[in-house]
Amino acid sequence: MIYNSRTLLGMLNKRVVVPRATAENLSIEGLSVAYDGPPVLHDVSLDVAAGEMVALLGPSGCGKTTLLRTIAGLERQMAGTVRLGERTLGDSYSFIPPEKRRIGMVFQDGALFPHLDVGQNVAYGLPRSERRSGRVTETLDLVGLGGLEDRRPGSLSGGQQQRVALARALAPHPGVLLLDEPFSSLDTSLRVQVRSEIHHLLLELGVTTVFVTHDQEEAFVLGDRVAVLNEGRIAQVGSPDDLYRRPVDQWVATFVGDANLLPVADASGTCDTAVGPVAVASDTDGMVGRVIGGPADLLVRPEDLRLDEGSTGTVELVEYYGHDAMVRVLLGDGSTVHARTGADVRWQRGDRVGVTYVGPGAVPLGV
């Protein structure tokens, strides 16, 4: 173990005094950003409540990092407004430079100053008078690295470096904390551990947080809400459950998770599909982008399908993940569907299986 007795959770259980007063709400309106050429961000609007954690999720090149950097003031917007609490950070007329914004940011690789020790790194953003106060030790204790003040960043593990970067960003009491893929440089095993520790800490502190990720799982685990970006626009904002269960279109549906899209001629009531009858979700009232009646694709998640003895199709591929397994079934009409089964896979390639829909109702999405 890299950090044994002094884990973050251990520190929190000792009830470190946590100041909550600094969190502010962030509001972005009609933001557009362009470098040379076509806009990278298009009329993006997003409200983040004080103390909320919002994930910006999207494929690479969708503009999520640009959005984060524009909030920080590292990029300038062409149009639109960024507000933090009562302050306007930037709009068409005014622009507050990043060093005056009171925003904390953690970069992908931490971006710790290699020539300063850990204590000096954390103290960097503090006013001169506070550098020798207890704030540095306090913040390092918060992230579970008390006592490492004199170490050089180079002598720390990746997880420790990220936590120093977090302490450095938190020390000056920022109004909002921005995280740019903060866990992507860590090994898989370490990532989950550091992630849940930081998750817990940020919840305890009640910091307004916006973070960027391309990993759907990470967005769902950490985000109170998730904003999905595609090609410079916000495709959907909602709770993780909203996105997974009630995506606005096929792109979001497939981006946030494995999806079977089953075509039907008339999406209403109970439809007949390649895997038998599927009920169309009834709670889609008021949801933009869904089709009621007429041709549509029904969104059926792999866990909504149950496999049993039968002859709906043939098992083509079994992928075992440990906690569950994914089975690809070739159906009679030549199409394939994915079904998630428990860890005790009874099927092998070539088996004939029956497929039944057992979900709560499928969302019809426009073709």
Place this chain on the structure above:
Amino acid sequence: MVAVLVAAAFALPGGYVAWRVIGGTESPLALLTSPRTLSPLWRTVQLAVLVSASAAVLGTALAWVTTRTDLIGRRFWRVVVPLPLVYPSFVGAAAFISGLSPGGIVHDLAADLGFDLTMRLHGLTGAWLVLTLFTYPYVYLPVAARLASLPTAFEENARLLGDRPARVFSRVVLPQIGSSVAAGSLLVFLYTVSDFGAVHLMRFETLTQTIFRTRLFDRDRSFALALLLLVLALVVVAAERTITRAGARRGALLTSDATVGDRRALTVPLGRWAAPATGLVAGVVGLALVSPAISLADWGLFGWMRSRRGGAPLRLDWDDVLAPTWNTVWIGVTTAVIAVAVVLPVAYLTTRHRSRLGGAVNAVVVAGFAIPGLVVALSLVFWTMHASPFDFLIGSMPVLVFAYVVHFGAQAVRTAQVAVDAVPARMEDAARLLGAGRLRRLATVELPLMLPGLAAGAGLVMLSTMKELPATLLASPIGFRTLATQVWGTYEALFLPEMAILALILLAISALMTWLLVVRRSDHLR
């Protein structure tokens, strides 16, 4: 703005030379095509081509043998082989000549054995031998560094695909190190065409000496030749650039350093070639590094013993040693600091902003290195004499430092660029978000991170400045003595023991600098 000023300053010497020739009294074409001009030009080209070729072969061979074979004592040889770099070529030449002349160690040893070795090393052969011995490190260093950074997988694959080591070298290794060999040879070429001391001692009259000799009584010719030398240097640089760029495009994928591993490269067992290979390495090191040192030490010791035994005293008192030493060190440091300060904005422009202006300024600064120090100094000296608002500068220290900076600034450019690149943009962003303004960021983040790189660049400039002879001879204020000019003066006056003592001091300082900069840092030692 700053960049434009820098470019203007670096372009001044070359521009002034061209302007003098074109606006001169005699027709420049007639001057340039006269046989009195063409014969030193021919000798210069001849010597430069010969030296570049032999240094390329020698440097590459030594690099390969010390990094890719089971040569005994590889690690030792890797440290020692680049060391002849510490000899300014004129010191090396003086050491050889004095060693072979009566009273010199080689001559006297041979005489004891009954040979009369009053042979004189001179002319093309002498200049070629001496310059090759003291310039091959310019090829060795980049090639050895390239070999060390080359992904080992290429060679391993070639072996697995059935090539013998020799074939692997010609088919896989050589194409990969080609650009390094070319870059090193270019440096050798430039060094040779601008060399003044060694060729003078070898009585082989190249352009630099004609320029130096005619500068007082036939100024037009002197300037015409200087322009010729300048154009020669620039043409060769441009040609090398074009060829390398074409080659880089062809082999873009293969020359990427993406897969550099920590693994050791395959070593080629030398087998029955072990003895010749060791002989080659030891021979080169003995000839280029050990023998000049012994020759100088012998002369120095002889002079000291002679004065102790009541013979003719050394024409050298403490002041003659300390003043030039002090001058050499401080002018080196001054030049280095100024050069780095001047070059840093250019490095910022080219790496951070990638502007077209930055590229142009960079080209001007780099071209400064191609202009021989003699030409730079000549131009500046005459410019200060004729440019009325600046004539208070005649024969002053700023002119000398300016000449050095123009000539050697380019050596700091590359390291300054690397230094600027070493500060990740994210580091600056992080500092900004923590509330640091421009000045605080510069002082607390950027400068500390750039310091090692800038120091390396400054060190290179300092090393070169201390070894520079012709520019110092021409542009020094009257009475300003450096070790280089004193070695030169004592040799010309045939005070060989005194020359040897001063040369040894110069060597000691420059060896220290070389060790700090080149040997200790370079990755070819891995």
